[in-house]
Amino acid sequence: MIDFLPSNSLIQLITAFTAIGTCLLLWKFRKAVEVRFLILLEVFVAIWAFSYALEFGTLLLEEKMFYSQLSYLGIAFIPVSYFFFTIAFSQKFNLVNKQSIFLAMIIPIITLVLVFTNDKHGLIWKNYTLDSSTNMLYYKHGIWFWIFDIYAFTLICWGIFNLISSISTFTRFYKKQIRILIIASLIPVIANLMYIFNINPIPGFDWTTVSFVLTGLIIAIGIFRYKIFELIPLAREKLLGTMNEGVLVINTNGIIEEANPALLKTFSLNENTIIHSNLVNTFEKFPNIIELLQSENDSFTDFELQSNNQTYYYQIRVSTLYDKLGKLSGKLMVLSDVSSIRLAKNQLTKSNEKLKEQNRRNEKLIDDLDAYAHTLAHDLKNSLGVIFSSSDIILGAIEEGDMDTIKEFSAVIKESSAKTISVTNELLKMATAGHEDVETTPIKMEQVYAAAVAQITDIVTDYKASIEIENSWIDAQAYAPWIEEIWINLLSNAMKYGGVPPEIKVGCELSGKGMVKYWVKDNGDGIPADQHVKIFRKHTRLQPDKAGGYGLGLSIVKRIIEKLGGKVGVESSGEQGAGSLFYFKLPVVSTKSIEETH
DSSP, X not given: OBOOOOHHHHXXXXXXXXXXXXXXXXXXXXXSXXXXXXXXXHXXXXXXXXXXXXXXXXXXXXXXXXXXXXXXXXXXXXXXXXXXXXXXXXXXXXXXXXXXXXXXXXXXXHHXXXXXXXXXXXXXXXXEEEETTTTEEEEEEOHHHHHHHHHHHHHHHHHHHHHHHGGGTSOHHHHHHHHHHHHHHHHHHHHHHHHHTTOOSSTTOOTHHHHHHHHHHHHHHHHHHHOTTTXXXXXXXXXXXXXXXXXXXXXXXXXXXXXXXXXXXHHTOOTTTSTTOBHHHHTTTOHHHHHHHHSSSOEEEEEEEEETTEEEXXXXXXXXXXXXXXXXXXXXXXXEEOHHHHHHHHHHHHHHHHHXXXXXXXXXXXXXXXXXXXXXXXXHHHHHHHHHHHHHHHHHHHHHTOHHHHHHHHHHHHHHHHHHHHHHHHHHHHHHHHHOOOOXXXXXXXXXXXXXXXXXXXXXXXXXXXEEEOSOOOOEEEOHHHHHHHHHHHHHXXXXXXXXXXXXXXXXXXXXXXEEEEXXXXXXXXXXXXXXXXGGSTTOOSOTTTSOOOSOHHHHHHHHHHHTTOEEEEEOOOOTTOOOEEEEEEEBOOHHHHHHHO
């Protein structure tokens, strides 16, 4: 039983409560993996110190041995906790896993079993004696004690090595933190060596527990003074892990210190191997990224990435990092996915271009209609005036019973009405060709031509015209109703402007580049070369005295053919009686294509 509280017990109790207080200070930072191991370390130190306090406070040998055994519940696991603390702090997270922790715990668990069964084998303590004058228990250690001690020293030295080796890869800001940790880590080693080799101001008293608490306090001071753990890995856990933007941090040596999940996913990188890897080796497939991060200047640029046969668009911002003293610490790269914005922009651009094209077509149509209205206004007014006046005359003739007058002016009304209908049809054709979209198909040109001729049989008879087809028909890709109107237009013009009587030749031939050329040749006066371009402009009539019209026939032909992907033209020497050859070209199709569509 405990009869008094000596100074040794008081020291250990203070140590235990200080360790608990350190745990409470560290609890705020428990999201960091390394801090969790540091908290465990202080918990085990508290168990050790509290057990020691009870051991020093009792006078009974059996109780002392029990509390000494109890202390190993803390002693056995302190080296493991410290080792994994250093592993996690140096960002070697791939080593912090269930398998490695289990392997590291094998010797501590064996040690714990041997401690509580020591009476049967003496592997931990061969014997022990109690000095009644100092109430100190002195031990003669067995072989397993030294095995465990070597194991513990190995883990602690390995942990210190982890901290020292990480100095070269961290920035200057983190180097201060690591130096603090190294100094704090050396204190328990020195204290334990003092106990083992009996270099001790209080013989038999183990200062290791006190030194571990002192280590925890130094680290706690470092937390509040130098903000240890507040940037890495807390930023990794709380901020970087939830960001949609990719984040990469490298130090001045080109070593990667941080990479968040978004960046790992973008470049298909392994989170277990990227930290502390070399920038050049990691991004060897992306030389543009290496160039940006190795540049002395900050930059903001676009970046494209091909993945799964799809293009992704990013914006990259690279910024230089400086420490509190203004010294270069490294580079920060932020990668933002702008694929949806870029695709929307491209779609908007296409829509704008389509709208502009539609507006141009509408403006052209409006111009044509406006000009056409001015051209036709007088003719329509005259035609309608003739119809109106003739109607009055017919009404008067009906009252008088003058049938000859009625017949005469009925013919006038019919002719004027036909003229008005013709004008209206021309207007409708021009408007339709200007804005209507049609689906082209392979057409049998022989059938389309025959249908056109059937519509102008009366005109052919009136003009006593002869039409000769010079060769076999070649089929084309087009829209049959429009091509029928073109044949009507060209044949009508050939009769109006041809010789007396009109002798017309029609034909076709392959003209190369997948096109077929159709033509209508008359025997009228030729068209001078300087007039060839004008002939296809709207409101142009080169021989107004020879035939009526409104100058829109060939301009409509030109618009229709160009809309169908073809071309129009005229061939004429301009000589008297040499005639003119008007042609249009369309995409040619094979006979097989025609058969498949019928």
